[in-house]
Structure formats: structure tokens, C-alpha cells
Amino acid sequence: MSAVAEIDGAATATVHARRTAVERKMMRRGFLFVAPAVLLLLAIYVIPVIVLAGFSVTDYQLGALSTRFVGIDNFVNAFNDQVFMRAMKNTVIYALIVIPLGVGLALGVALLVHGRKRSRAFWEAAYFLPVTATLVAMATVWQFLLHPSIGPVNAAIKWMGFEPVSFLSDPSLLIPTMAMIGVWQVLGFNMVLFLAGLTAIPQDLYEAARLDGAKNPIDRFFTVTWPMLGPTTLFVVVTTSISAFKVFETVAVLTKGRFGSEVLLFSLYLEGFEYSNTGYAAALTLIFLAIILVLSIGQTVHLDRKVHY
Amino acid sequence: MSRLRSFLPHLVLAAGAFVVLLPFYWMFLTSIRSPAEIFDVSLWPIPKDFSAGENFERAARQVPMARFMLNGAIVCFGILAVQILTAVPAAYALAKLKFPGRKLLLTLVIAALCVPMQALALPLFVGLARAELLNTYFAMMAPFFLSVFAIFLFHQSFRSYPDEIIEAARMDGFSEMEICWGLVLRGSLPSLAAFSVFSLVAHWNDLYWPMIVVTDINLAPPPLGMLFFADVESGANYGALMAGAALITAPMLVCFLLARRHFIAGITMTGVK
Amino acid sequence: MTRQSLDIKGIGKAFGGDDVLKGIDISVRAGEFISLVGMSGCGKSTLLRIIAGLERPDRGQIMIGDTDVTGMDPSDRNLAMVFQSYALYPHMTVRDNIATPLRMRKLSLSARMPLVGRFAASADALKDIDTNVVKAAETLQIAHLLDRKPAQLSGGQRQRVALARALVRSPAAFLMDEPLSNLDAKLRAHMRDELANLHRRLGATFVYVTHDQVEAMTMSNRIALMSEGRIEQLGTPSDLYQRPANLTVARFIGSPAINLIPVEIATNGAIGAYGRDLGIAAARSHAGQVATLGIRAEDLVPAARGLQVQVERIEMHGADRFVHASLVADASHQVTMRLAASEALPSGDDGILTLGFRADRTHLFAADGQRMAEPSRRELVA
Incomplete structure (x- = not known):
């Protein structure tokens, strides 16, 4: 009896040893497989973020001989910096135009496109084209289109009997003009997200709503479509606001950030890479990062939820 | 009516x-x-x-258009190749292998998803400047060698691959690399295609980073080249300017019209997937 | 109760050249529970959707009471439908789900709008709606679930919410599209009882689509058995079971499935199978035809003379046993006999058994599948 028990015990021990050997092998493989990614993650994300935070409390300038610790001076300066505050305000105005129009129009187009059967692919492609196009090149085209004397847009305005509008020279029109281009670019992207959301709504619900007496399309929209699109809409608003806060190309091409068109990312670019005020730019970058992170929380929650379901 | x-x-x-x-x-x-x-x-x-x-x-004639396009192709495909080489094994390990720190790494990846490249540009620029690597293809590509989005996406897609097949393959003597690249990735080809489109389009159209690290016109990718060109022409010849713009947008537009489905899936994958 | 009769007249429908419905006529009496039953693809769901107004028929007419509703919008027909998926609004509480049909009818468009609506709605109307919602919920014993969302409910509870949403507004008729198919077997049996009770209590008109003959048999006043866009037979459950109009009906109704044996009818009307006289006779007019003889499992009994079978397997079902056997004359042909558990099985050591039956319990089908006159008993000529 006891001999059997001993043999049993020995067997379990070897099984146990073997299992840990297998586990150790798997661990080694795991480390090996993630090693390049981990090294890059450190080099591209972790260390730069730490360095960035370090820069932000110094007066470091690229190429300068001495560097001083300045505490939160850079942040204080940022909030007293008229140019930066103007950039902040302009970016917010830009976002406040792009978000409602970019989301609302995209929803409208998606609802119309969703109802088409044979022509759906055509409309989808037409509205999505600006998303793929190189924005720098297209901004140049817009510059031409909006030209006060030789652009067709102003020609049309004049033909209708109005005064030509100097979209790209009147400082108060710069941000709205660029916001319109922003809407033009983001529309197709958002439309596709909404189309995916619409396709996911079960047809049954519309039928149930019709039998429940929702004869009016407005009723069906508010009973079924709008609430079922809730998560999609939230996500679209978040991605649109993030991309609005990252507006850069149109400014770089159309105005080079001149008065009236200062935006967050372009000011950051100027301070950090044109004027080499690295320390100050680092502080601005952290402010920019904080805004993006707050906006991203919604996006990550969305992505994360997809992990669990 | x-x-x-x-x-x-x-x-x-x-x-x-x-x-x-x-x-x-x-x-x-x-x-x-x-x-x-x-x-x-x-x-x-x-x-x-x-x-x-x-x-x-x-x-x-005014600017080296062909050179811009070539630069764009080199940078885009270089980035894509390294991204896939680093992200696929990492995603496989995260999805299918057990090792300490797995959870932490996954959390880091998801956290990094929220950090836009523009926020990292400054320290990366200083680093590359110190290493005297500005104005090189390497400088243009390096910050994008790791795509946390690719890791996240492949991780999602690899997780649904059946464990039994992996175990059977191990017993049949396949190496872990063969399982990762030959079996599991093959089961996720749609994700790979969509990510490739996503990455190529994003980097072909990117202006911010090349504008920071490249001043040599011969290294400029298309968007930066377009900016140079617009400055040179400065509104004098719209015909040529539009011809340049057409050349630069054409590759993406043509690919889009040819593979419409893949493009839409690839570019919007951040949202739909 | 505003129950109404329902007249389906000559309904035809084709999808892309495929005739899905080929002229359906059914007259549903007010307060009747009628089942549309058949295999998937037989057109029963399409017919229900045409009654609801979700599909337009190519021809024919739908009447509710004395009103022709053929061209009417679903929302104007005053019909309630319970969907297979229940189609509950996932973002609404149970209370709001049940209230939706009332809100649509009793509140103005402005009062139905989100957020601003509640200021435009009259307090009386809202109170009236809530009273009705609670009453419907109590009828289905879900009053305690009113503030939950559908995702927090079990399958059976969702089913009840869907029913409550249907009955809250006293519709002209209830339409149900396989409402029990997403439930597990035990719950399905339970909900079958409840639905039958609900029908009795409300006295309402029910049109019930199912592919499950047990549901149709247990709950309906009448069954319309459909196949390939036609009605094969319309009658009471016992009609369909005891006098199937054709082979399709005979095969579909009954569990275990009816035994079908190929037979020949001799010139004198005697019916024989595999060269053996079965002791029954068909009408003289059928002489010389090939036909199919249908016998239900419970109508086969061990006897001294009749069909010889080889017993293969005995299934115990508690109160009774199913004896699966093959014909001695044709081993590939299976028959099933149903015996009470207490009844002994008088088979020899070799497992060979002789089965007899009563002539008036058999069904004879012509080569085209249609029912023939009932066979009569005749003395066997040994």
C-alpha cells in the first residue's frame, strides 16, 4: 500500500517539475517575443514622457550651454502668454465649429446613405475621398478655391450679388474657414462610423416600433435610431474633438500661424522647433497632452469595452 | 409627390x-x-x-517630385515593415503566452494608445539631434517603429485563435515563431491588411514629424515636398501647383478607388473594430 | 376587448421571381387562436408579416373586422406583434418598453420628443398610460421588474415584457412570430401553458407562427399547416392528427412520426405490402393503384397476423415505450410502435414480431400524396 503511495507521490513530483519547466520555457519565450516591443515602448513612449516632464521645469534650450531649474515658471508663463492663450482660444473655437458640424452633418449623410441600396457604395466613396487625400495638398487646393479674386467660390458669391469674402486674409475669418476645411475632411470618416452603427441596429426594432404606432419617421428616429446610436455618437464626438485639437496641416499651409490663426499644435511647433525654447515648449506640450488625455478617456473606455465583450 | x-x-x-x-x-x-x-x-x-x-x-522641374514620392514610399514601407515585425510577436505573446508582467504591458499599451505622437516629438527630436541623426530616413521612421495600435489590434484578433490548434502545433514540433507567423497571423490576415492600409495612409499624409526632422529637400516626403513647392511657387502658377497637388494625392486616391472596402475598413478601424 | 376577426383573402407574394405565397385564404374568427405551422421557408413568417403590414402582398386582401387594411401602414392596423427576438428597446426600462405603444397613440408628436417632451405631455395622459402599463405588467407577473432594463432580464422575463407590450393597448389581434423558440425546453413548456391561459383570459384573436408542431397542437383552436407557399390543411389539431389531408400533413404532425408503408391495391381492393395481404381494403375505384399506408405508432399493436418486423431498439419514455423495428420484408424500412410501459412485448428469441392495426385507424394516400377514402376491414383469405 505504502509503496504504491510513494510511487504516486514521485509521479506527481515529476509531473509538477515538468510543468514548471514548461511554464518557465513559456515565460522565456514570452519575454523574448515582447522584448523588441518593450524596448521600443521605453525608447519612444516612456523615456520621452519622463524627459518631457523634466524639460518642462527647466529653461532648457537646444544647444544652450547652461540649463536652470525653473519650477512651474513655464506653466505660469504659458497662461500669461498672449499668443499661447490666443492659440488656446482659437483651437477651442475651431473645435466648437468642427465637432457639431462634423458630427451632425455626418449623421445626416449616414442616415441618407444608409437608406440607399444600389447607390450606397457610390455615395460612401464620394464622401470618404477627402479622408484619404493628403491634407497638405488639398489645403493648397482650398487656398486656390477660396482665393478672393480668382477662386471659384468667390466668383459664385459675386455672381449671387454679394461682396467677395476674403476667407484667408481677414483674421476673424481664418479659424472659421479652416474649421470648414476640417469639417470637409472629417465628414466621411464620421459618416462611415455612423453607417457601421446604423447597420448594427436590428431591423426588428424598427418593425416593432412601426407596430407600436411609430408611423412618423421622426418617432422611429427618436424611439430606435438615436438611442441605439448613442455609443457610436459618443465615440464619434471624442475622436472628432481629438482630431480638432490636433489641427496643424491647414494652418501650416494656409496661414503659417499668422495673427488670428494661432492654434495649439502650431504654437507648440514654433516654440519647440523654430525658436528652440525647449523647456517652455515642453510645458506647452504637457498642457496639450493633458487635453488630449482627458478627451481620450472616452475613447479608451470604448476600446476597452470591446476587449471584454 | x-x-x-x-x-x-x-x-x-x-x-x-x-x-x-x-x-x-x-x-x-x-x-x-x-x-x-x-x-x-x-x-x-x-x-x-x-x-x-x-x-x-x-x-x-521646380521641385524633385519623383524624389518626394520615392521618399514617401521608402518611409511608409520602412515604418510598416518594422511595425509588423515588432507588433506581431508582442501581440502573440500578450494573447497566447503567460509571463510575468503581461497585464502591466497590456496596460502600458492601452495607456500609450492615448498619447499622440505630437506630444512625444520634442524629446525625440532632442534625442535625434544629440545623436546627429536629423535629416535621415531613420529619423523620419524611428518614432513610428512601434505601433501600440497594431499591438492592441493584433492582440484582439489573436485572442480568438483557438488554443487547441496552438497546442497541437507545439506537439507536432512547430517552433513558437512558426506558430506565431505561420498559423496565428494567417488567421488574422484581414486585420493585417486593414492595419497596413491604416499605417500607409497615415504616414504618407503626415506632415508634422517630417517638418521637424527634415530640412533637406531631397529627403522630404510628399506633404513636406508640397509645402516646399507651395512656398517656391507662392501663388504664381496655380496650374503647376495643382499638378503637384494632383501628383501627391494621386497614389492614395487611386489605391482608394481600387480597394475601396479595404481602405474604409483600414482607416476607420480605430472606431469600428 | 376589441378583438376582431381577420380575413386573409388570396394573398400572393413573390421575392425576386420566387413564389413565396401562392394564394392563401384563411378566415380567422374573432377570439380564435390560430397557428401557422410548417417547415422553415414555407412562407408562414412572410404571411404573418403581410398581416402586420411589414410586407406588401403582390395580390390579395387583408381584412380586420370589416376594414380592408391591405394598403395601411402597420401603425394604423392596431395589431400587436411579438417577435422571435422579442425586439425590446434595449435602452428603455421595462416600464418604458411597455408604455411605448400607448405613448405613440395617446401623446402628441411634441410630447413624444426626448427631454422637452415631458413638458408638453398632459399629466392626465401620462398617468393614464402608467396605470395601463402597471396593469399589463401585473397580468404577466412582471410588475416587480418595471424599472429594469431588458439586458438585466432572463429570456422568460423578456418574453413576458414583449407580451405585456403587446397586450397593453388591447389590439385587434396578436401576431406572434415563433415567440418561444429562444427559450430552453422546460421554460418553453411552461410558457406554452401561460400563453394558452392568456388567450383564454383575454379572449383575443391570436395568430401564432411556429415550426414546432407540439406548440401548434397544444395551444391552437385551429392550425393552418403550410408548405411551399400553400396551405396543406386548415383544421382543428385533432383533424390534422386524425385525418391528415395529405402525406405532407401526415408526416409533419405527430411524434414519433407516422409510419408510412408502400402498398399496392389489388383489383378487388385488397391492400397488400411486400406481397402480403394486410387484411384491409380500399374503395374499388382505387383498384390497381400504388399508394402509401400511414399508421400512427400507437395504432400498431402486436398481433397474430400482419406485418412482420425485426425489433432493433426499445426507447423508454417513462409512461410508454417506443419500439423501433425494421420490416422483415425490407430491412431498410423503419417502423415505430408505441406501447404502454406495462405492456409486454411478445417477440420471440429472434426478435421477430408481428404487428396488426385497426382498419379505421389507418390512412391511405394516393401516389400524388392526397388522402384516399378510408380503408375498410376485410376478412383475410389465408
Whole structure:
């Protein structure tokens, strides 16, 4: 009896040893497989973020001989910096135009496109084209289109009997003009997200709503479509606001950030890479990062939820 | 009345599409018109004086257009290759292997998803400047060698691969690398295709980073090249300028029109997947 | 109760050249529970959707009471439908789900709008709606679930919410599209009882689509058995079971499935199978035809003379046993006999058994599948 028990015990021990050997092998493989990614993650994300935070409390300038610790001076300066505050305000105005129009129009187009059967692919492609196009090149085209004397847009305005509008020279029109281009670019992207959301709504619900007496399309929209699109809409608003806060190309091409068109990312670019005020730019970058992170929380929650379901 | 009703959506969509497509049409039209017709604001598609050749030639002569395109291709494919090489094994390990720190790494990846490249540009630039690597292809590609989005996406897709097949493959003597690249990745080809489109489009169109690390016009990728070109022409010759813009947007537009489904899936995957 | 009769007249429908419905006529009496039953693809769901107004028929007419509703919008027909998926609004509480049909009818468009609506709605109307919602919920014993969302409910509870949403507004008729098919077997049996009770209590008109003959048999006043876009037979459950109009009906109704044996009818009307006289006779007019003889499992009994079978397997079902056997004359042909558990099985050591039956319990089908006159008993000529 006891001999059997001993043999049993020995067997379990070897099984146990073997299992840990297998586990150790798997661990080694795991480390090996993630090693390049981990090294890059450190080099591209972790260390730069730490360095960035370090820069932000110094007066470091690229190429300068001495560097001083300045505490939160850079942040204080940022909030007293008229140019930066103007950039902040302009970016917010830009976002406040792009978000409602970019989301609302995209929803409208998606609802119309969703109802088409044979022509759906055509409309989808037409509205999505600006998303793929190189924005720098297209901004140049817009510059031409909006030209006060030789652009067709102003020609049309004049033909209708109005005064030509100097979209790209009147400082108060710069941000709205660029916001319109922003809407033009983001529309197709958002439309596709909404189309995916619409396709996911079960047809049954519309039928149930019709039998429940929702004869009016407005009723069906508010009973079924709008609430079922809730998560999609939230996500679209978040991605649109993030991309609005990252507006850069149109400014770089159309105005080079001149008065009236200062935006967050372009000011950051100027301070950090044109004027080499690295320390100050680092502080601005952290402010920019904080805004993006707050906006991203919604996006990550969305992505994360997809992990669990 | 009912006929009007069924036409109304098409009418509204057509009006919207007119505005959306106008820049593309205008770009194309101007690029084949002679500079003398610059004041012609009609949308009539046939120019009085067909000067496409002249315009495109001028665009190519003023700046090295072909060079821009080549730079763009080198940078985009270089980035994509390294991204796939690093992200696939990492995603496989995260999805299918057990090792300490797995949870932490996954959390880091998700956290990194929220950090835009523009926020990292400053320290990366300083680092590359210190290493005297500015104005190189390496500088243009390096920050994008790791795509946390690719890791996240492949992790999602690999997780659904059945464990039994992996165990059976191990027993049959496949190496872990063969399992990762030959079996598991093959099961996720749609994700790979979509990510490739996503990455190529994003980097072909990116201006911010090249503008920071490249001052040598011979290294400029298309968007930066376009910016140089616009500065050189500074509104003098719209025909050539539009020809340049057409050249730079053409590769992506043509690919989009050829593989519409893949493009839409790839570019919007951040949202739909 | 505003129950109404329902007349389906000559309904035809084709999808892309495929005739899905080929002229359906059913007259549903007010307060009747009628089942549309058949295999998937037989057109029963399409017919239900045409009654609801979700599909337009190519021809024919739908009447509710004395009103022709053929061209009417579903929302104007005053019909309630319970969907297979229940189609509950996932973002609404149970209370709001049940209230939706009332809100649509009793509140103005402005009062139905989100957020601003509640200021435009009259307090009386809202109170009236809530009273009705609670009453419907109590009828289905879900009053305690009113503030939950559908995702927090079990399958059976969702089913009840869907029913409550249907009955809250006293519709002209209830339409149900396989409402029990997403439930597990035990719950399905339970909900079958409840539905039958609900029908009795409300006295309402029910049109019930199912592919499950047990549901149709247990709950309906009448069954319309459909196949390939036609009605094969319309009658009471016992009609369909005891006098199937054709082979399709005979095969579909009954569990275990009816035994079908190929037979020949001799010139004198005697019916024989595999060269053996079965002791029954068909009408003289059928002489010389080939036909199919249908016998239910419970109508086969061990006897001294009749069909010889080889017993293969005995299934115990508690109160009774199913004896699966093959014909001695054709081993590939299976028959099933149903015996009470207490009844002994008088088979020899070799497992060979002789089965007899009563002539008036058999069904004879012609080569085209249609039912023939009932066979009569005749003396066997040994």
C-alpha cells in the first residue's frame, strides 16, 4: 500500500517539475517575443514622457550651454502668454465649429446613405475621398478655391450679388474657414462610423416600433435610431474633438500661424522647433497632452469595452 | 409627390457630394488648364488650351517630385515593415503566452494608445539631434517603429485563435515563431491588411514629424515636398501647383478607388473594430 | 376587448421571381387562436408579416373586422406583434418598453420628443398610460421588474415584457412570430401553458407562427399547416392528427412520426405490402393503384397476423415505450410502435414480431400524396 503511495507521490513530483519547466520555457519565450516591443515602448513612449516632464521645469534650450531649474515658471508663463492663450482660444473655437458640424452633418449623410441600396457604395466613396487625400495638398487646393479674386467660390458669391469674402486674409475669418476645411475632411470618416452603427441596429426594432404606432419617421428616429446610436455618437464626438485639437496641416499651409490663426499644435511647433525654447515648449506640450488625455478617456473606455465583450 | 420624395435623398446627397468633391475636380481641372485660363471660374471640363504636359513638367522641374514620392514610399514601407515585425510577436505573446508582467504591458499599451505622437516629438527630436541623426530616413521612421495600435489590434484578433490548434502545433514540433507567423497571423490576415492600409495612409499624409526632422529637400516626403513647392511657387502658377497637388494625392486616391472596402475598413478601424 | 376577426383573402407574394405565397385564404374568427405551422421557408413568417403590414402582398386582401387594411401602414392596423427576438428597446426600462405603444397613440408628436417632451405631455395622459402599463405588467407577473432594463432580464422575463407590450393597448389581434423558440425546453413548456391561459383570459384573436408542431397542437383552436407557399390543411389539431389531408400533413404532425408503408391495391381492393395481404381494403375505384399506408405508432399493436418486423431498439419514455423495428420484408424500412410501459412485448428469441392495426385507424394516400377514402376491414383469405 505504502509503496504504491510513494510511487504516486514521485509521479506527481515529476509531473509538477515538468510543468514548471514548461511554464518557465513559456515565460522565456514570452519575454523574448515582447522584448523588441518593450524596448521600443521605453525608447519612444516612456523615456520621452519622463524627459518631457523634466524639460518642462527647466529653461532648457537646444544647444544652450547652461540649463536652470525653473519650477512651474513655464506653466505660469504659458497662461500669461498672449499668443499661447490666443492659440488656446482659437483651437477651442475651431473645435466648437468642427465637432457639431462634423458630427451632425455626418449623421445626416449616414442616415441618407444608409437608406440607399444600389447607390450606397457610390455615395460612401464620394464622401470618404477627402479622408484619404493628403491634407497638405488639398489645403493648397482650398487656398486656390477660396482665393478672393480668382477662386471659384468667390466668383459664385459675386455672381449671387454679394461682396467677395476674403476667407484667408481677414483674421476673424481664418479659424472659421479652416474649421470648414476640417469639417470637409472629417465628414466621411464620421459618416462611415455612423453607417457601421446604423447597420448594427436590428431591423426588428424598427418593425416593432412601426407596430407600436411609430408611423412618423421622426418617432422611429427618436424611439430606435438615436438611442441605439448613442455609443457610436459618443465615440464619434471624442475622436472628432481629438482630431480638432490636433489641427496643424491647414494652418501650416494656409496661414503659417499668422495673427488670428494661432492654434495649439502650431504654437507648440514654433516654440519647440523654430525658436528652440525647449523647456517652455515642453510645458506647452504637457498642457496639450493633458487635453488630449482627458478627451481620450472616452475613447479608451470604448476600446476597452470591446476587449471584454 | 412620392416621386419627389424618393428623389429628395439623392438630391441632398448630390448637393453635399458636389461640395465635397469640388476641390478634387478643381485640382484636376486647373492642372490641365493653361496658366492663362486661371481667371476662368467656369466648371466646364474641357480647357481651351490643354496644358497638362506643361503644368506637370513644371511641377517636376521646380521641385524633385519623383524624389518626394520615392521618399514617401521608402518611409511608409520602412515604418510598416518594422511595425509588423515588432507588433506581431508582442501581440502573440500578450494573447497566447503567460509571463510575468503581461497585464502591466497590456496596460502600458492601452495607456500609450492615448498619447499622440505630437506630444512625444520634442524629446525625440532632442534625442535625434544629440545623436546627429536629423535629416535621415531613420529619423523620419524611428518614432513610428512601434505601433501600440497594431499591438492592441493584433492582440484582439489573436485572442480568438483557438488554443487547441496552438497546442497541437507545439506537439507536432512547430517552433513558437512558426506558430506565431505561420498559423496565428494567417488567421488574422484581414486585420493585417486593414492595419497596413491604416499605417500607409497615415504616414504618407503626415506632415508634422517630417517638418521637424527634415530640412533637406531631397529627403522630404510628399506633404513636406508640397509645402516646399507651395512656398517656391507662392501663388504664381496655380496650374503647376495643382499638378503637384494632383501628383501627391494621386497614389492614395487611386489605391482608394481600387480597394475601396479595404481602405474604409483600414482607416476607420480605430472606431469600428 | 376589441378583438376582431381577420380575413386573409388570396394573398400572393413573390421575392425576386420566387413564389413565396401562392394564394392563401384563411378566415380567422374573432377570439380564435390560430397557428401557422410548417417547415422553415414555407412562407408562414412572410404571411404573418403581410398581416402586420411589414410586407406588401403582390395580390390579395387583408381584412380586420370589416376594414380592408391591405394598403395601411402597420401603425394604423392596431395589431400587436411579438417577435422571435422579442425586439425590446434595449435602452428603455421595462416600464418604458411597455408604455411605448400607448405613448405613440395617446401623446402628441411634441410630447413624444426626448427631454422637452415631458413638458408638453398632459399629466392626465401620462398617468393614464402608467396605470395601463402597471396593469399589463401585473397580468404577466412582471410588475416587480418595471424599472429594469431588458439586458438585466432572463429570456422568460423578456418574453413576458414583449407580451405585456403587446397586450397593453388591447389590439385587434396578436401576431406572434415563433415567440418561444429562444427559450430552453422546460421554460418553453411552461410558457406554452401561460400563453394558452392568456388567450383564454383575454379572449383575443391570436395568430401564432411556429415550426414546432407540439406548440401548434397544444395551444391552437385551429392550425393552418403550410408548405411551399400553400396551405396543406386548415383544421382543428385533432383533424390534422386524425385525418391528415395529405402525406405532407401526415408526416409533419405527430411524434414519433407516422409510419408510412408502400402498398399496392389489388383489383378487388385488397391492400397488400411486400406481397402480403394486410387484411384491409380500399374503395374499388382505387383498384390497381400504388399508394402509401400511414399508421400512427400507437395504432400498431402486436398481433397474430400482419406485418412482420425485426425489433432493433426499445426507447423508454417513462409512461410508454417506443419500439423501433425494421420490416422483415425490407430491412431498410423503419417502423415505430408505441406501447404502454406495462405492456409486454411478445417477440420471440429472434426478435421477430408481428404487428396488426385497426382498419379505421389507418390512412391511405394516393401516389400524388392526397388522402384516399378510408380503408375498410376485410376478412383475410389465408
